[in-house]
Amino acid sequence: MRFNSNVLGTAMPPLVELPRRAGELAEQGVDVIRVDQGAVDVPPPRAFVERVADALRDPNVHRYSPDPGLPELRSALARYAAQRLGVECDPERELIVTAGANQGCFAVMMALVEPDDEVLLPSPWYFNHAMTLTSLGAVPVPVPTSGEEGFTPTPDAVAAAITPRTRGLVLVNPNNPTGACYGDDLVRRLVELAVERDLWVLSDQTYHELHYGAEPPLSPATIPGARDHVVTAGSFSKSLGLAGWRLGFLAGPADLLDEVLKIQDCSVICAARAGQEGLLAALPEAEQHITRMRDTLRDRRDRLVTSLRAAGLETFVEPGGSLFLFLRLPGVADDMAFCHRLLEEQHVVVVPGSAFGPGGEGSIRLSFGATPTDRLDEVVHRIADAIT
Ligand SMILES: Cc1ncc(COP(=O)(O)O)c(C=O)c1O
Numbered sequence: 001m002r003f004n005s006n007v008l009g010t011a012m013p014p015l016v017e018l019p020r021r022a023g024e025l026a027e028q029g030v031d032v033i034r035v036d037q038g039a040v041d042v043p044p045p046r047a048f049v050e051r052v053a054d055a056l057r058d059p060n061v062h063r064y065s066p067d068p069g070l071p072e073l074r075s076a077l078a079r080y081a082a083q084r085l086g087v088e089c090d091p092e093r094e095l096i097v098t099a100g101a102n103q104g105c106f107a108v109m110m111a112l113v114e115p116d117d118e119v120l121l122p123s124p125w126y127f128n129h130a131m132t133l134t135s136l137g138a139v140p141v142p143v144p145t146s147g148e149e150g151f152t153p154t155p156d157a158v159a160a161a162i163t164p165r166t167r168g169l170v171l172v173n174p175n176n177p178t179g180a181c182y183g184d185d186l187v188r189r190l191v192e193l194a195v196e197r198d199l200w201v202l203s204d205q206t207y208h209e210l211h212y213g214a215e216p217p218l219s220p221a222t223i224p225g226a227r228d229h230v231v232t233a234g235s236f237s238k239s240l241g242l243a244g245w246r247l248g249f250l251a252g253p254a255d256l257l258d259e260v261l262k263i264q265d266c267s268v269i270c271a272a273r274a275g276q277e278g279l280l281a282a283l284p285e286a287e288q289h290i291t292r293m294r295d296t297l298r299d300r301r302d303r304l305v306t307s308l309r310a311a312g313l314e315t316f317v318e319p320g321g322s323l324f325l326f327l328r329l330p331g332v333a334d335d336m337a338f339c340h341r342l343l344e345e346q347h348v349v350v351v352p353g354s355a356f357g358p359g360g361e362g363s364i365r366l367s368f369g370a371t372p373t374d375r376l377d378e379v380v381h382r383i384a385d386a387i388t
Pocket residue numbers: 038099100101102103126172176204206234235236237243246247248
């Protein structure tokens with residue numbers, strides 16, 4: 001078989017081997033701690049589970065929904081986007097339900113990029129965005145960020161990366177993998193720059209609800225003059241603990257979503273209908289649920305940060321949001337080799353920083369989404385032992 005050269009040229013992130021080996025060790029009875037996956041262990045809202053259980057007896061739930069999602073859910077999501085993200089949209093033309101944020105981002109990029117187009121990604125980056133662009137023949141261009149600047153991309157660095165071939169900017173705020181949460185002023189300046197240079201902005205707000213400051217981050221689509229340039233991707237994988245249900249949404253300009261719907265139609269057709277029904281029932285409880293989830297995650301973040309500092313490991317930026325802490329390993333050049341040794345000797349699974357593109361080398365990503373606080377202390381002891 002002859003494969004598409006862009007897909008062939010897209011590197012698989014090096015995440016397969018470590019979890020496979022972790023499984024082997026666990027089967028042998030080894031106490032392996034996994035802080036690699038961006039997963040949460042908080043169960044979904046009860047209303048979701050109950051509604052899905054009931055819905056299974058309804059013959060309609062086994063059928064397709066309209067491609068863009070159930071109309072009642074789209075209306076509810078438009079209210080949710082307005083209340084929680086500040087993003088106003090017309091549920092009929094400017095919002096579609098997707099099978100998770102990833103599918104939404106993929107469809108948006110497919111609708112927007114031509115081969116060789118350049119798209120700016122603050123780096124270290126979420127590797128699926130880079131993989132999507134490469135597989136479409138476009139070019140992910142890193143905008144370097146550094147721990148010294150809190151892993152935030154400066155407007156100057158973004159401006160410097162723009163060429164005549166640049167078409168778009170992807171913002172992930174709060175950020176995977178760095179845990180950075182960009183301040184409102186920075187978001188405003190980045191988006192104004194994008195608008196001025198006629199770039200589209202894909203705002204991946206998968207972690208929007210998981211911020212640890214007093215206020216949620218500013219949604220790019222709310223910035224005056226930006227509405228026609230910005231598409232917002234939302235997810236319920238983390239905030240409502242529904243990763244396995246594949247539920248998210250896109251809110252953006254109607255003409256863009258018309259194109260995205262073609263891709264939706266010839267790929268997933270619609271998000272699974274039982275999940276849509278469950279989400280509709282769960283949205284009224286979302287705020288309560290999210291507050292509990294955020295409190296749990298904030299405690300874990302605080303404990304991880306305290307524990308790392310107590311162990312003399314200070315080379316990280318305190319996460320302002322998301323589920324991740326990005327730890328630089330002083331003196332370690334080969335983060336992949338370190339991760340293998342950490343697993344073999346200390347039985348901890350983390351993600352090597354180099355999986356997250358330029359700037360990730362020599363670091364590791366830890367997730368505090370699914371590990372109780374006392375186990376996080378143990379993770380830190382084991383990492384400290386591996387470093388010394
Ligand atoms: C930045 C970012 N976007 C999208 C996703 C995927 O979200 P979903 O499960 O809604 O597809 C993730 C998951 O880790 C992520 O970190």
